[in-house]
Amino acid sequence: MSEEKNVDTDLICINCPLGCKVFVKGDLTVPEELEIKGNTCIKGKEYAISELTAPKRMVTSSVMVLKGDKPVVSVKTKEAIPKNLIFDAMNEIRRAKMQAPVKIGDVVIGNLCNTGIKVVATSNVDRI
Amino acid sequence: MKIINRELLVIGGGPAGLAAAVGAYEEGIRDILILERDIEAGGILNQCIHNGFGLHTFKEELTGPEYAGRYIDKVNGLGIEIKTNSMVIDLKPVENDENKDSYGNLATVVSRSEGMYQIKAKAVILAMGCRERPRGALNIPGFRPAGVFSAGTAQRLVNIEGRNVGKDVVILGSGDIGLIMARRMSLEGARVHCVLELMPYSGGLKRNIVQCLEDYSIPLHLSHTVIDVKGKERVTSIVAAQVDENLQPIPGTEKEYKCDTLLLSVGLIPENEVSLSAGIEISPITNGPVVDEAMETSCRGVFACGNVLHVHDLVDYVSDEADVAGRKAAAFIRSQGEEVNTKEHARHIETLGAVRYVVPQEIHSDNLDDEQIFRFRVSKPMGRSKIVVSIGDKTVMSKNKMIMAPGEMENITFKKKWLEGTGADDKISISAFEIDKEFVI
Numbered sequence: 001m002s003e004e005k006n007v008d009t010d011l012i013c014i015n016c017p018l019g020c021k022v023f024v025k026g027d028l029t030v031p032e033e034l035e036i037k038g039n040t041c042i043k044g045k046e047y048a049i050s051e052l053t054a055p056k057r058m059v060t061s062s063v064m065v066l067k068g069d070k071p072v073v074s075v076k077t078k079e080a081i082p083k084n085l086i087f088d089a090m091n092e093i094r095r096a097k098m099q100a101p102v103k104i105g106d107v108v109i110g111n112l113c114n115t116g117i118k119v120v121a122t123s124n125v126d127r128i
Numbered sequence: 129m130k131i132i133n134r135e136l137l138v139i140g141g142g143p144a145g146l147a148a149a150v151g152a153y154e155e156g157i158r159d160i161l162i163l164e165r166d167i168e169a170g171g172i173l174n175q176c177i178h179n180g181f182g183l184h185t186f187k188e189e190l191t192g193p194e195y196a197g198r199y200i201d202k203v204n205g206l207g208i209e210i211k212t213n214s215m216v217i218d219l220k221p222v223e224n225d226e227n228k229d230s231y232g233n234l235a236t237v238v239s240r241s242e243g244m245y246q247i248k249a250k251a252v253i254l255a256m257g258c259r260e261r262p263r264g265a266l267n268i269p270g271f272r273p274a275g276v277f278s279a280g281t282a283q284r285l286v287n288i289e290g291r292n293v294g295k296d297v298v299i300l301g302s303g304d305i306g307l308i309m310a311r312r313m314s315l316e317g318a319r320v321h322c323v324l325e326l327m328p329y330s331g332g333l334k335r336n337i338v339q340c341l342e343d344y345s346i347p348l349h350l351s352h353t354v355i356d357v358k359g360k361e362r363v364t365s366i367v368a369a370q371v372d373e374n375l376q377p378i379p380g381t382e383k384e385y386k387c388d389t390l391l392l393s394v395g396l397i398p399e400n401e402v403s404l405s406a407g408i409e410i411s412p413i414t415n416g417p418v419v420d421e422a423m424e425t426s427c428r429g430v431f432a433c434g435n436v437l438h439v440h441d442l443v444d445y446v447s448d449e450a451d452v453a454g455r456k457a458a459a460f461i462r463s464q465g466e467e468v469n470t471k472e473h474a475r476h477i478e479t480l481g482a483v484r485y486v487v488p489q490e491i492h493s494d495n496l497d498d499e500q501i502f503r504f505r506v507s508k509p510m511g512r513s514k515i516v517v518s519i520g521d522k523t524v525m526s527k528n529k530m531i532m533a534p535g536e537m538e539n540i541t542f543k544k545k546w547l548e549g550t551g552a553d554d555k556i557s558i559s560a561f562e563i564d565k566e567f568v569i
Contacts, residue, residue: 011338012334012335012337012338013335014335014338014339015335016183016335017180017183017333017335017441017442017536019333019334019335019338057339057343058179058189059315060177060178060179060191061177061315061316062177062286062287062290064290070288071289071290072287072288072289072290074177074191074192074193074287075177076177076179076191083343086315086343090315090316090317104193104194104197122177122190122191122193122194123174123177123193123194123197124197
């Protein structure tokens with residue numbers, strides 16, 4: 001039987017600019033029975049559970065472009081990645097290079113840090 | 129000088145200008161020109177590569193360039209012309225025009241490819257955005273070495289020009305750009321020692337304090353400022369100190385941080401030089417034009433929206449506001465030649481309690497749509513609070529808020545029907561106050 005992980009805490013939801021203060025009380029190993037208050041939408045509840053069990057973040061950065069009309073292209077992880085992988089992810093993103101032209105949505109890295117998550121371009125760079 | 133005629137001229141190709149042009153197009157105006165001084169449209173969004181944009185407008189979370197891209201695609205798809213590298217340096221009402229052809233505003237434009245020329249427009253939408261408050265406005269003592277950047281300049285250098293700004297960083301000011309840059313510099317491998325904030329509260333969104341500072345263990349020191357910048361060629365250290373309730377440094381609290389970079393995120397100022405050249409009335413509180421329900425300024429046929437009107441924290445609200453300005457400018461153009469509404473009896477909206485300003489600042493009851501959005505900010509952080517709208521001595525709306533902060537713009541929807549049965553001279557007011565305080569009174 002797994003050990004109980006009791007929490008009685010509050011956190012700020014980062015899903016939208018409202019920044020709701022969400023209160024969480026109960027045993028984290030039984031998420032469905034947690035007492036969750038203060039959130040104003042379902043995302044707040046999901047965020048609270050995820051934040052206390054396996055926190056995730058979107059990572060955005062920029063990547064060097066060769067032969068482009070701009071030196072770099074902005075990129076993002078297609079979905080949020082585990083928070084503890086942020087700096088490993090940045091090391092991989094920093095080494096990546098793209099050839100112009102680059103279009104919004106183009107895949108920059110196919111499998112970031114073996115998470116299966118893609119890094120995609122978020123702006124357009126024309127070829128010179 | 130060459131003069132060309134356009135029905136609608138939009139000054140600025142950022143999120144406000146793009147959404148305003150789309151709004152006007154959807155109301156039937158086809159002869160639209162957007163002028164953008166940068167090499168491409170998109171405005172400040174191009175350098176805001178972080179996510180969190182568009183939840184309200186597109187129901188999904190986008191980065192800044194993606195949000196801008198959606199609007200640029202829309203504008204291009206509709207065939208609305210954007211001229212880049214083109215800067216408006218002057219705007220004047222057309223005087224003594226004998227033809228009275230309703231092209232009532234004259235803009236002077238400079239461009240590398242086309243030289244200097246003028247545009248006569250039936251209506252103009254101001255969408256020039258804002259700029260950062262510079263170091264010179266702060267009176268920080270010390271040397272003037274390299275390494276002191278406004279946060280937005282650093283953001284542009286890192287995100288658009290792909291340059292490295294510094295390795296050891298202190299940030300003054302906890303507005304959203306300062307917080308976002310704390311994270312960005314950390315991701316780029318720099319050490320961000322701390323964020324200093326003069327006020328006893330942060331000016332940024334709560335979620336940015338969590339995901340930009342707490343995630344990276346960057347301390348936020350409230351009621352602190354920079355009292356010295358050291359270094360001859362490049363910054364070598366800065367001295368921070370705590371401030372008292374009068375915002376004066378407290379002797380004995382000084383702390384020196386070795387660093388090579390100081391970023392300043394100390395406020396944004398609407399960029400209204402063009403508005404001033406047209407003689408438009410500017411509010412001393414927002415530093416933007418005074419507008420009415422149509423987002424029309426004191427100059428007939430000139431409208432304003434986005435950060436040039438008042439500084440926003442969310443682009444989604446900029447798009448909404450700009451859409452209204454575009455639609456109203458279109459209505460103004462269409463109504464020309466008819467009996468023009470003289471817009472008499474502007475009713476000023478009074479701000480009470482903690483409401484620092486409201487936009488629009490005045491309304492003409494006859495021109496009001498069924499619903500009118502008022503955006504406002506409060507002057508201090510507040511806990512459980514009430515927002516109240518009154519007409520004369522009648523309260524027409526009251527709503528509770530769990531929390532309000534100066535860094536987060538509020539809005540209320542004013543209903544035209546509330547005006548029924550009230551006198552034309554009854555004062556319209558918006559107030560905000562903490563509920564507990566009310567009981568004390």
